[in-house]
Amino acid sequence: MKNPSFYHIKNTSHPELDTLQLAKEFLLGYWKRTQIECPCCRQDVKLRKRKMSSNQAYILYLIYKNAGTDWIHVKEMLREKSSRNNNDWTLLRFWKLLEPKTDGTTKKSLGYWRITSAGVDFLMGRRKASDHILMYNNKIFPLNQEEVTEIFFSDALKKYFNFSEVMEDVSSMSNTYTTKEPLLF
Numbered sequence: 001m002k003n004p005s006f007y008h009i010k011n012t013s014h015p016e017l018d019t020l021q022l023a024k025e026f027l028l029g030y031w032k033r034t035q036i037e038c039p040c041c042r043q044d045v046k047l048r049k050r051k052m053s054s055n056q057a058y059i060l061y062l063i064y065k066n067a068g069t070d071w072i073h074v075k076e077m078l079r080e081k082s083s084r085n086n087n088d089w090t091l092l093r094f095w096k097l098l099e100p101k102t103d104g105t106t107k108k109s110l111g112y113w114r115i116t117s118a119g120v121d122f123l124m125g126r127r128k129a130s131d132h133i134l135m136y137n138n139k140i141f142p143l144n145q146e147e148v149t150e151i152f153f154s155d156a157l158k159k160y161f162n163f164s165e166v167m168e169d170v171s172s173m174s175n176t177y178t179t180k181e182p183l184l185f
Helices: 004-008 015-030 054-067 074-080 088-095 117-123 153-157 163-172
Strands: 048-051 098-102 109-115 132-136 139-141
Touching: 054 074, 054 088, 054 109, 054 117, 054 153, 074 109, 088 098, 088 117, 088 132, 109 117
Parallel strands: none
Antiparallel strands: 048 132, 098 109, 132 139
């Protein structure tokens, strides 16, 4: 969406802040409702609601089944299992259910991931997670309490997978993890 109305706004009390500060204020007023063009860089801006999918939940289960809480190269595991890989599962890091292994100098993942203790608790049904997150530019933004719907692993999974079969397999795995740390909402 083009922003013709933005260009008519002027801040005469602080001219040095005109462009950037007013652009931020302008974007904050619109980015939750519609996709809008940033008046500074022309990038499309929209705060996106990302729901936890059954595919993400299933890949969380596969990671735990194949590696427990150890590091695993998820793309290789999915390739071996001929599973679809759309990289959506990487978003589970925003729920603090998975964590990437990095080289310590960059934020870029080395391809190895592991399930967190919160992820194990979610998988085992000992805790809930928000059914969605709000994100922009690979960063998450807090949800209002009225926007939060908490779900169990079974709720996230049951859309496309046989929950009983998966949970029978999960319950046969030994698990020593428990955690009281809150999930990200």
